[in-house]
Amino acid sequence: MGEPAPHLVELRGASFRYPGRPGAALSDASVAVRAGEVLALAGPTGGGKSTLLKVLGGLLPGSSTGRLEGERVAADGLRCGVVFQSPDDQIFSGRAFDEVAFGLRNAGVPEAEVAARVEEALAAVGLAGKAGGDPGTFSGGQKQRLVIAAALALAPRLLLLDEPLSQLDPAGAAEVLAALGALRDTRGVAMLLAEHRMEDWLDPSRGGSALRPGRVLAVAGGRVTLDAETFGEEGLRRAVETLGGLGLRVPIAAEVARQVPEAWEAGVRDEAGLADWYAMGKTGAPAATAEEPPARAPGEELLAAEGVVFGYERGTAILDGVSLSVRKGERIALLGANGSGKSTLLALFAGVLSPGQGRVRGTARRGYTFQNPDAMLIRATALDEAAFGPRYGLRMKPAEAEARGRQALAALGLADRPREAPMALSRGQRLRLAAASVLSMGVDVLLLDEPTTGQDRVHIERLLHAVGEACASVVFSTHDVDLACAWADRVVVLASGKIAAQGTPAQVFADADLVKRAGLRRPALPALCERLGVPPCRTAARLAEYLRGTWRRA
């Protein structure tokens, strides 16, 4: 075994405090990144991942005010490239070439050399030939790869990536991961990648990703709570235990094993281990299906789109003859690649847009939360926000409206924060407040546009549980196939402006061809059920229950 690679950057007892905020965003962090290694950074929303990335990259303090304590030691001449979640907030040029050339020109690189280095950087992320393109016309995956190319043009030895996949569909995410994997292999660029979805990386038996980190860090409450190698069994075990304990996603097999004491005690942490363990004690006793029944049997039709055609520009149809009905008690997940028309369909249901052809009918009261919940938060306090609809929409007296608002806040787990300024809440809380401000109006159908973006598992589950309790029907769009599989009664797949398929999650995800065509990926749980030879289950809890009932110690 050779010498370990030298440290590129190291934090020694680093703490960072933003001005005017109580507590430190990062406390006593000691972390080192070695040349050429790939690290994954996990943690709950608002736990300090972005701050750690920026402090490591030398961007804090600097791009923002604040106080850094402790020490940051960087290798001589270290250049860090930084990529954030939303490419639209980072791209400011009208041509891909200029975007990538920006850093080179700042560095004083001669113009003759700029062109060659821009082409090289674009080629490295699979955008060769796109130099003259307008980034505004690129897909989400292409935009994110352009941002990576812009960072890469300066030949950084370390790339810091802050949830670069969270706004991308599975196909776009795969494109970006492939580009990053190639960069690691061909250029030896070290990477620190903050991400909520670690499950594929922590399960060696699922080789679904082009990039597998060698180490995983976890940050929660501003503290680094885990720094473990993911190639060794012990490191993986620690990672799964810590991340699972933080309420983050872990490989589905580990999640199931956590809920089956015999398996967990036997050291089962991955798919292969779970399959071996189950094969040894499988009794084959109950033949009953493990499929969970729908929470409520679908009732009468509340809302329906009939042959809806819609386009934002003349001659271009985002939706082309879509018909879909929403019944009482249903939870419907809209899936599809970026630009497939999910948000447009929700906006048509909400009445924000009007169809060019066809119609949307139904007298059900509808509530709609935007993809960006912040756009809905216009009042001074959370209670004012939740009472806004009853006060001005339902024309209730202030006291009645306030009571409705308090009820909605309680339903969404915000009962203890009525006087907080909405913008001072965490992102997950803001999303729940936006939903509360709609639910307080007593809606029949809640339409949620991408409620999962940038949220950790705990926040997503809390939100969906609350809205499921408070609302007759829920329609939500998402890229998260695991969530759709676990939570929706019906999955509707949109592709090229049409409904490519709809049915129960089990029916839809069984069609491998469709999954591929629609740019989706198959959820992990059905695949695990197949491997274990058990009936399809929708949630890890259900599968764990099934395994507990059908396994006997030999």
Added chain:
Amino acid sequence: MKRSMLDPRAKLLLLFQAGLWAVLLDRPEALGLAAALGVFALLMSGVWTGRWRRVVVSLGGLALVLWGMASTQAVFYRLAPRTEWIAWHPESPFWSSLLGPHGLALYREGFAYGLTQGLRLVLPASSGLALAFTTDPGELLAGLKSFRVPYGLAFMSVTALRFAPLLGQEAAMAWRAARLRGFHPLRAGPAASLSVTIGLMRPVLASCIRRSTTLAASVTSRGFDAGREAAAAPAGSFGIGSWAVALGSLAASLLIAAAKVLYLLYLHEIFYRSDLREVYQFVRTWL
């Protein structure tokens, strides 16, 4: 963005001159003609880019500015002479005590004065919008750099232009969210409407802060330093069309400036020549 026929430097020169004309010209007719050119440029930006919505919204905004300035000045004009255009002299003591002894009147001179001031705004605003809608940010940065505008200022101006339309979109989204929750300004009353309208600024401001923080971190990581000069994209070739427009407009500006100076010298009895009487007359009547 589709490259326009005019070089960004020629467009910047035109914008500078639009500002100059807004200061030099006094007659509503001349300002109206110049503003019409600015509005024509704005309309042409719609033809060029095919994106009409923002052009229509901009024109609507400019029309409101013009109407607002002309009508308020028509009401509140206090200089003499002034001619009543439309007047209401109430006999009731209540209205007299409320409106004063002269009642309510719209003054012709006030309207013309307001119109002139409004056109002074519309001219550079419409030209600036036309420039922003038809110029690639990189080209604009190169153009500003070639006029020796400090790099930090040039970059921040270009970035502000790039993100400015998003502010409007976000405010519209916040308004839509309020309307979806049943808010209606006419039903809610003026106090609540004002409070909600002010509240719309919250998400817009929050978004501005988030976006600028991300952008600041992103450009800092790419070596941007507002206090340090850096290269911009090399400026393209200055074609014949650009030369013609730049020289033609420059000549017009010089002629207007020279005529105005001669007129002012005459007006203040500093310099007079009888063979320039036609120039004096032209300036008084048209400029």
